[in-house]
Amino acid sequence: MAKQNGHRAERSGGGTRRINGRLLARLIGEAPVERPYYLAIARSVSGLVLDGRVPTNTRLPAERDLAAALGVSRNTVTAAYAWLRDNRFLESRQGAGSWTVLPDSGTSEPSPFIPTAEHIDLGVAAPPAVEGLRAAAFQAAERLSAHVGGLGYYPYGLPELRHAIARRYVERGLPTTPEQIFVTNGSQQGVALAVDMLLQSGDEVLVESPTYPHALDAIRQAGARVRTVGVTPQGWDMEYLVDAFRQWKPGLAYLIPDFQNPTGALMDDDERRILVREARRAGTHLIIDESVAELAIDSGDLPAPVAAHDTDGRVLTVGSVAKLLWGGLRVGWVRTTPPMVARLMAIRQRFDLAGAVMDQLTATHLLADVLRIRAERSRQLRRNRDVLLRALRERLPDWRPSVPGGGLVLWTTLPHPVASALATASVRHGVHPAAGPVFGADGTLERYLRLAYTQPPDVLTDAVERLATAYTETLVHPVQPRGQLYV
Amino acid sequence: MAKQNGHRAERSGGGTRRINGRLLARLIGEAPVERPYYLAIARSVSGLVLDGRVPTNTRLPAERDLAAALGVSRNTVTAAYAWLRDNRFLESRQGAGSWTVLPDSGTSEPSPFIPTAEHIDLGVAAPPAVEGLRAAAFQAAERLSAHVGGLGYYPYGLPELRHAIARRYVERGLPTTPEQIFVTNGSQQGVALAVDMLLQSGDEVLVESPTYPHALDAIRQAGARVRTVGVTPQGWDMEYLVDAFRQWKPGLAYLIPDFQNPTGALMDDDERRILVREARRAGTHLIIDESVAELAIDSGDLPAPVAAHDTDGRVLTVGSVAKLLWGGLRVGWVRTTPPMVARLMAIRQRFDLAGAVMDQLTATHLLADVLRIRAERSRQLRRNRDVLLRALRERLPDWRPSVPGGGLVLWTTLPHPVASALATASVRHGVHPAAGPVFGADGTLERYLRLAYTQPPDVLTDAVERLATAYTETLVHPVQPRGQLYV
Numbered sequence: 001m002a003k004q005n006g007h008r009a010e011r012s013g014g015g016t017r018r019i020n021g022r023l024l025a026r027l028i029g030e031a032p033v034e035r036p037y038y039l040a041i042a043r044s045v046s047g048l049v050l051d052g053r054v055p056t057n058t059r060l061p062a063e064r065d066l067a068a069a070l071g072v073s074r075n076t077v078t079a080a081y082a083w084l085r086d087n088r089f090l091e092s093r094q095g096a097g098s099w100t101v102l103p104d105s106g107t108s109e110p111s112p113f114i115p116t117a118e119h120i121d122l123g124v125a126a127p128p129a130v131e132g133l134r135a136a137a138f139q140a141a142e143r144l145s146a147h148v149g150g151l152g153y154y155p156y157g158l159p160e161l162r163h164a165i166a167r168r169y170v171e172r173g174l175p176t177t178p179e180q181i182f183v184t185n186g187s188q189q190g191v192a193l194a195v196d197m198l199l200q201s202g203d204e205v206l207v208e209s210p211t212y213p214h215a216l217d218a219i220r221q222a223g224a225r226v227r228t229v230g231v232t233p234q235g236w237d238m239e240y241l242v243d244a245f246r247q248w249k250p251g252l253a254y255l256i257p258d259f260q261n262p263t264g265a266l267m268d269d270d271e272r273r274i275l276v277r278e279a280r281r282a283g284t285h286l287i288i289d290e291s292v293a294e295l296a297i298d299s300g301d302l303p304a305p306v307a308a309h310d311t312d313g314r315v316l317t318v319g320s321v322a323k324l325l326w327g328g329l330r331v332g333w334v335r336t337t338p339p340m341v342a343r344l345m346a347i348r349q350r351f352d353l354a355g356a357v358m359d360q361l362t363a364t365h366l367l368a369d370v371l372r373i374r375a376e377r378s379r380q381l382r383r384n385r386d387v388l389l390r391a392l393r394e395r396l397p398d399w400r401p402s403v404p405g406g407g408l409v410l411w412t413t414l415p416h417p418v419a420s421a422l423a424t425a426s427v428r429h430g431v432h433p434a435a436g437p438v439f440g441a442d443g444t445l446e447r448y449l450r451l452a453y454t455q456p457p458d459v460l461t462d463a464v465e466r467l468a469t470a471y472t473e474t475l476v477h478p479v480q481p482r483g484q485l486y487v
Numbered sequence: 488m489a490k491q492n493g494h495r496a497e498r499s500g501g502g503t504r505r506i507n508g509r510l511l512a513r514l515i516g517e518a519p520v521e522r523p524y525y526l527a528i529a530r531s532v533s534g535l536v537l538d539g540r541v542p543t544n545t546r547l548p549a550e551r552d553l554a555a556a557l558g559v560s561r562n563t564v565t566a567a568y569a570w571l572r573d574n575r576f577l578e579s580r581q582g583a584g585s586w587t588v589l590p591d592s593g594t595s596e597p598s599p600f601i602p603t604a605e606h607i608d609l610g611v612a613a614p615p616a617v618e619g620l621r622a623a624a625f626q627a628a629e630r631l632s633a634h635v636g637g638l639g640y641y642p643y644g645l646p647e648l649r650h651a652i653a654r655r656y657v658e659r660g661l662p663t664t665p666e667q668i669f670v671t672n673g674s675q676q677g678v679a680l681a682v683d684m685l686l687q688s689g690d691e692v693l694v695e696s697p698t699y700p701h702a703l704d705a706i707r708q709a710g711a712r713v714r715t716v717g718v719t720p721q722g723w724d725m726e727y728l729v730d731a732f733r734q735w736k737p738g739l740a741y742l743i744p745d746f747q748n749p750t751g752a753l754m755d756d757d758e759r760r761i762l763v764r765e766a767r768r769a770g771t772h773l774i775i776d777e778s779v780a781e782l783a784i785d786s787g788d789l790p791a792p793v794a795a796h797d798t799d800g801r802v803l804t805v806g807s808v809a810k811l812l813w814g815g816l817r818v819g820w821v822r823t824t825p826p827m828v829a830r831l832m833a834i835r836q837r838f839d840l841a842g843a844v845m846d847q848l849t850a851t852h853l854l855a856d857v858l859r860i861r862a863e864r865s866r867q868l869r870r871n872r873d874v875l876l877r878a879l880r881e882r883l884p885d886w887r888p889s890v891p892g893g894g895l896v897l898w899t900t901l902p903h904p905v906a907s908a909l910a911t912a913s914v915r916h917g918v919h920p921a922a923g924p925v926f927g928a929d930g931t932l933e934r935y936l937r938l939a940y941t942q943p944p945d946v947l948t949d950a951v952e953r954l955a956t957a958y959t960e961t962l963v964h965p966v967q968p969r970g971q972l973y974v
């Protein structure tokens with residue numbers, strides 16, 4: 001009975017993660033340097049929550065513990081927690097402690113992902129919808145008449161969409177049948193289901209560092225031990241990659257060879273061949289994330305999809321229309337073997353049964369026009385990328401940004417390891433970059449920042465002005481977090 | 488290295504479940520009685536797969552093991568497996584064995600959930616779309632212009648939809664704010680996320696028996712120990728229910744008090760009050776599935792939602808538009824406290840980030856007209872239910888069907904424990920009922936069948952003809968499976 005009640009209190013106390021006073025103090029930067037202290041502490045913590053370094057739903061330490069760790073009075077921490085509660089970064093319940101939330105939770109305000117005039121979000125790499133999306137939605141409503149008499153469940157995906165996706169692979173040089181396509185509710189679901197299918201608890205999983213944090217979270221939550229291989233804007237260290245496969249023989253690897261997120265690196269044909277060969281030797285399944293594979297910016301031949309080197313069904317390719325067409329269209333897929341398609345379908349029944357019919361009809365319609373859309377996106381992204389690079393060169397000449405050949409983000413090196421402190425300061429100036437540690441599977445990435453160039457040129461220029469101000473402020477008042485929560 | 492290879496072979500061999508020769512023989516019914524034997528075996532196995540008693544993605548025993556367990560020659564089993572492969576119930580790979588799949592897997596044929604003239608599916612309780620759905624889809628396409636300039640991600644759900652859902656609860660007598668609503672990709676996702684949030688591995692979870700199999704699957708896969716409380720068309724044994732809470736103090740309970748699936752039982756106000764009181768005493772979170780709460784057939788006052796008795800945020804109510812509007816609209820929700828809404832949002836990021844915007848706009852539009860739609864569904868379902876009951880009374884007078892006051896299914900008692908054999912035989916006659924054991928959390932339910940009345944009257948009448956033929960055949964050739972895989 002006592003044990004049961006203990007369980008219950010823990011559960012209603014805001015989730016499974018905790019952070020102790022010592023670690024939170026380290027992340028905040030030991031002793032506050034700004035005055036009033038309580039506000040400096042509160043702003044540091046809110047910045048940590050905003051850039052994902054302290055996940056939402058993390059139980060914060062008791063006030064006295066954090067006070068001791070920071071060397072401040074308990075009243076200071078009480079005031080800091082009160083500010084966080086008032087600003088909706090913290091929820092508390094009597095006897096159950098306080099846990100982190102995002103500030104818009106429990107409000108009907110626009111979500112933090114929606115940019116407003118006051119707040120420029122360079123942290124989320126999602127472009128507005130392509131031209132023609134609304135027209136395609138009308139077409140979808142037209143074509144709905146062929147479906148409304150039925151049950152509306154297409155457990156494998158709408159047949160015409162599976163055809164359209166397969167045809168697109170054929171156009172890209174990879175023979176593919178509709179039976180090899182499993183339609184999902186976006187690429188994240190593709191990754192999550194593939195991991196659920198392939199991973200056995202305790203398996204080692206190889207990922208890049210830095211990498212896409214939501215995928216990493218899905219892999220970690222599935223109980224995997226994560227091994228990393230480094231990647232930079234210049235690419236993968238292939239010797240290290242080969243060694244990683246031979247030494248660890250991971251059960252699974254999750255990689256983004258096409259305009260890697262966040263570095264923008266593009267793996268060439270030879271490297272792809274070597275990757276698949278080593279995976280085969282090591283008995284590894286490869287989950288290849290092609291979310292932005294269709295978003296080349298500069299002209300030139302693209303390498304063939306990684307799956308073109310596959311000989312025995314070990315490459316699962318995850319794709320999505322979210323970046324090419326619009327994030328509000330929840331349509332992604334996994335390309336694999338027909339038996340694995342059947343297994344993915346069976347697993348999905350536990351999660352959400354099937355996908356939205358209208359979104360699938362809309363995506364089908366637009367995929368018929370993919371070449372025009374690619375060209376439109378390419379023009380738009382080239383313009384934005386170049387504006388952002390120019391503004392950075394002018395206002396922040398000692399930063400060293402990548403010049404990605406595709407995708408939606410650039411990855412810049414900072415002269416000092418202040419990414420998290422800078423992200424915190426930037427939020428105060430109404431701009432939200434993504435700090436390097438967000439993308440880290442291990443080690444710190446405090447010398448890096450990811451900036452999305454999905455917004456219009458004038459907004460990007462304005463954002464760089466704000467970043468420059470925040471950067472100066474950060475160097476003058478170095479509230480430097482160290483370490484990171486993902487350990 | 489050897490261990491790694493062993494892992495790999497197991498993984499590519501079709502999943503984590505296995506069934507041994509002895510157990511499969513028991514399910515088939517020990518020795519085949521029909522001739523040719525191989526066909527009797529193959530048909531039994533295909534029936535077990537079709538009604539979900541042997542899940543897809545289950546590794547079958549080696550041919551010699553099944554042959555020994557059935558007391559037949561190995562050639563007979565080889566021929567049975569070949570038939571299953573030819574009919575796409577089985578996939579095999581050299582060195583990796585054979586595993587069960589659904590026959591349409593890897594084809595672009597209509598899914599098994601889509602009824603055709605040759606095959607009447609009474610197993611899936613999903614009605615066609617309501618009138619006005621297509622018009623609402625056009626409205627949604629119109630209103631998309633307000634969204635296509637944004638990122639398309641609404642992690643909590645579209646604000647206007649959260650308002651519409653909250654308003655509907657208010658109309659039903661339960662004060663609710665939009666901040667209490669978390670929008671999901673259908674009710675199954677609501678259940679899966681709530682379980683993920685609330686369950687700690689090894690917890691006990693109380694469910695009804697019989698219950699909704701996909702929810703049960705999500706609970707089991709989360710690592711829960713399942714306890715059951717019985718329910719019949721006459722309702723819940725409240726004394727037993729109270730005792731279950733007091734004795735087991737489950738961390739979580741999943742219940743369907745509104746037109747329970749599959750029994751159709753409706754919990755009255757007093758019972759709801761007792762349920763919440765006992766949950767509070769035991770420290771149990773309640774997941775209340777209201778998927779069909781809006782589908783009353785007969786007139787009369789309905790009890791208030793279970794959450795109306797909640798005083799401390801322990802009731803999480805899961806709802807959906809799938810049954811009221813259309814299954815192809817992937818819109819559901821969880822009604823809970825604002826802090827839990829924030830936690831659900833954080834957890835969802837691992838799975839699929841957000842829901843489809845167009846579906847949410849369409850659902851918002853239709854919910855404004857919910858009273859007309861309820862009336863339309865009620866008329867349709869009353870007509871269908873009564874036609875099905877009449878046909879059963881005429882053709883199968885010794886069956887004892889429930890007369891549900893709402894929902895989409897009836898639950899009938901059979902005079903003999905032959906549900907699985909009957910389901911297998913029925914498929915041969917082009918009709919697919921759901922056998923009782925599909926809904927069992929424990930024990931066998933071989934004396935029960937669930938029949939959906941979502942199809943038009945003439946189809947239902949035809950289906951009963953076919954069921955009657957299959958039933959006669961089953962009694963004459965009793966290939967009786969015993970036991971069940973869910974143990």
